[in-house]
Amino acid sequence: MGNDLAVSVKGLRKAYGRTVAVDGLDLDVRRGEVFALLGPNGAGKTTTVEILEGYRKRDGGEVRVLDRDPAEPTADWRGRVGIVLQGTGEFEELTVGELVHHFAAFYPKPDDPDEVIARVGLTGKAKARTHGLSGGQKRRLDVALGIVGRPELLFLDEPTTGFDPEARREFWQLIRDLNAAGTTIMLTTHYLDEAEALAQRVGVIADGRLVEVAEPGRLGNRANAPATVSWRTPDGTVESKESDTPTALVSELAARFGGEVPGLTVTRPTLEDVYLRMIGAA
Amino acid sequence: MVVDLARRQGIVELKQFTRSREAVVFTMAFPIIMILIFASIFSDEIAPGVNYTQYFITGMIATGLMTVGFQSLAIQIPIERDKGVLKRYRGTPMPKWVYFAGKVLMVAGIGVVEVALLLAVSIGFFDLEPPASAAKWFTFAWVSILGLSACTLCGIAFSSVPRNARSATAVVTPVALVLQFISGVFFVFTDLPAWMQQVAAIFPLKWMCQGLRSVFLPDSFATVEPAGSWELGKVALILGAWCVLGLAICVRSFTWQNKYSR
Numbered sequence: 161m162g163n164d165l166a167v168s169v170k171g172l173r174k175a176y177g178r179t180v181a182v183d184g185l186d187l188d189v190r191r192g193e194v195f196a197l198l199g200p201n202g203a204g205k206t207t208t209v210e211i212l213e214g215y216r217k218r219d220g221g222e223v224r225v226l227d228r229d230p231a232e233p234t235a236d237w238r239g240r241v242g243i244v245l246q247g248t249g250e251f252e253e254l255t256v257g258e259l260v261h262h263f264a265a266f267y268p269k270p271d272d273p274d275e276v277i278a279r280v281g282l283t284g285k286a287k288a289r290t291h292g293l294s295g296g297q298k299r300r301l302d303v304a305l306g307i308v309g310r311p312e313l314l315f316l317d318e319p320t321t322g323f324d325p326e327a328r329r330e331f332w333q334l335i336r337d338l339n340a341a342g343t344t345i346m347l348t349t350h351y352l353d354e355a356e357a358l359a360q361r362v363g364v365i366a367d368g369r370l371v372e373v374a375e376p377g378r379l380g381n382r383a384n385a386p387a388t389v390s391w392r393t394p395d396g397t398v399e400s401k402e403s404d405t406p407t408a409l410v411s412e413l414a415a416r417f418g419g420e421v422p423g424l425t426v427t428r429p430t431l432e433d434v435y436l437r438m439i440g441a442a
Numbered sequence: 443m444v445v446d447l448a449r450r451q452g453i454v455e456l457k458q459f460t461r462s463r464e465a466v467v468f469t470m471a472f473p474i475i476m477i478l479i480f481a482s483i484f485s486d487e488i489a490p491g492v493n494y495t496q497y498f499i500t501g502m503i504a505t506g507l508m509t510v511g512f513q514s515l516a517i518q519i520p521i522e523r524d525k526g527v528l529k530r531y532r533g534t535p536m537p538k539w540v541y542f543a544g545k546v547l548m549v550a551g552i553g554v555v556e557v558a559l560l561l562a563v564s565i566g567f568f569d570l571e572p573p574a575s576a577a578k579w580f581t582f583a584w585v586s587i588l589g590l591s592a593c594t595l596c597g598i599a600f601s602s603v604p605r606n607a608r609s610a611t612a613v614v615t616p617v618a619l620v621l622q623f624i625s626g627v628f629f630v631f632t633d634l635p636a637w638m639q640q641v642a643a644i645f646p647l648k649w650m651c652q653g654l655r656s657v658f659l660p661d662s663f664a665t666v667e668p669a670g671s672w673e674l675g676k677v678a679l680i681l682g683a684w685c686v687l688g689l690a691i692c693v694r695s696f697t698w699q700n701k702y703s704r
Contacts, residue, residue: 183594183650213533214531214533215529215533215699235535235537236535237536238534238535239535241533242481243533244532245526245529245533246527247525247526250522250525250526250527250530251458251527253457253458253461253462254457254458254461258454258457262450262451262454263534265446265447265450266447266534266535267534267535268535289461305530309534310536
């Protein structure tokens with residue numbers, strides 16, 4: 161049972177004093193997929209992920225991660241789960257190479273550390289102390305430490321916060337390569353484009369609950385939402401019309417204008433529109 | 443395999459220590475500077491054939507062991523806890539005890555170098571006699587090892603007391619300093635008020651000092667000690683008891699994450 165699920169969560173609850181951080185959250189992550197947990201700051205993303213990683217104790221609910229309860233982690237289970245935390249740059253006096261080699265020794269069947277360093281693009285920095293790395297380089301080092309044990313499941317907590325656009329694109333490619341090689345990935349993010357670019361499924365979390373889970377293109381029933389068609393009328397004003405059948409409307413317009421429709425646009429709600437509506441409504 | 447892991451962890455810890463210059467200077471040079479200062483100022487005879495310098499140097503060797511074992515760990519571990527180093531280790535399959543083994547190996551490595559340095563300086567510049575017989579060398583070895591073990595375990599145990607990295611130095615340093623004043627490092631122990639002696643006798647440093655005096659001071663000095671003898675059996679007993687107590691507290695109350703992330 162549940163063998164095709166890497167993560168299964170039912171009714172997860174966690175409170176800090178009187179503040180309820182996670183309030184009855186249900187969630188499944190399938191083996192082999194990239195799942196993004198999307199939500200604003202304070203929605204409960206990190207609390208949820210750290211419970212799944214075995215760092216925090218939950219107050220209630222059922223949780224299985226790789227068929228085990230993360231509240232009672234074993235060394236074997238730890239060896240199958242990779243973790244990239246939010247914090248970075250903690251081993252300041254060691255070099256990139258020393259750190260990755262050291263962490264590789266913790267795992268039963270690690271990857272070649274030098275090859276992992278190359279994969280995250282830090283070969284040129286292998287002999288550099290970690291305190292001299294840039295923010296993006298530190299994050300890639302974090303990933304190297306998270307994947308050197310060849311995990312089946314990799315957690316990434318807000319991996320690209322503070323990255324410049326180019327560094328983000330490179331990072332995304334690294335995640336795609338990992339996933340293509342068979343690693344299940346669960347990432348949290350508050351960037352919509354990141355969730356859309358990487359994830360096969362997105363879960364939107366707000367106020368400690370999962371509001372919706374869907375493919376990025378179908379989130380908030382986006383694919384079926386009415387499209388807005390607008391065009392310029394002969395007297396120069398812009399006219400807009402919501403339609404469930406935009407294609408029919410466009411061909412009708414084309415017939416009416418006898419060819420090109422001036423100023424024609426067809427738009428559906430963006431992911432951002434849908435997302436803002438969901439977290440606002442929650 | 444697992445032993446190899448502990449060895450690797452010890453090497454990584456030593457690398458980190460030797461590469462942070464302040465830590466090296468503070469831990470290694472501080473006792474030497476203290477010896478240079480005190481031994482240059484005070485050189486009176488405190489008993490026939492024994493001057494203050496010899497007395498003070500044995501106390502500084504004990505202090506050096508306490509600094510390496512207790513002070514450095516009780517300050518360093520809260521810093522690592524705050525920085526998330528412990529959290530990161532916990533996310534790996536590394537057995538917990540490997541972390542402690544690494545610290546112990548680091549402390550042992552620094553301790554050996556530290557004691558050797560102090561001995562070299564003291565013998566070279568301040569006329570300290572090296573241990574005169576195999577029996578004295580043996581006493582020197584077991585008092586140092588047992589004392590360092592007690593301090594190390596207590597240092598790990600005490601590392602749960604400071605709430606965060608910033609308060610660690612402020613919480614730990616006074617404890618160490620007060621112990622130095624009441625345990626017979628700066629002052630001849632028997633010159634201290636009786637109640638102070640009794641308080642000091644609860645803690646390891648007094649017994650480490652006394653055990654080391656039995657190695658470096660003439661046997662005639664034993665009559666000046668509180669009990670009129672070196673009390674080596676009691677030294678072993680009390681240092682051993684602190685090892686057990688420290689270990690028990692470590693096992694029960696060691697925290698891997700600060701309280702805001704549990």
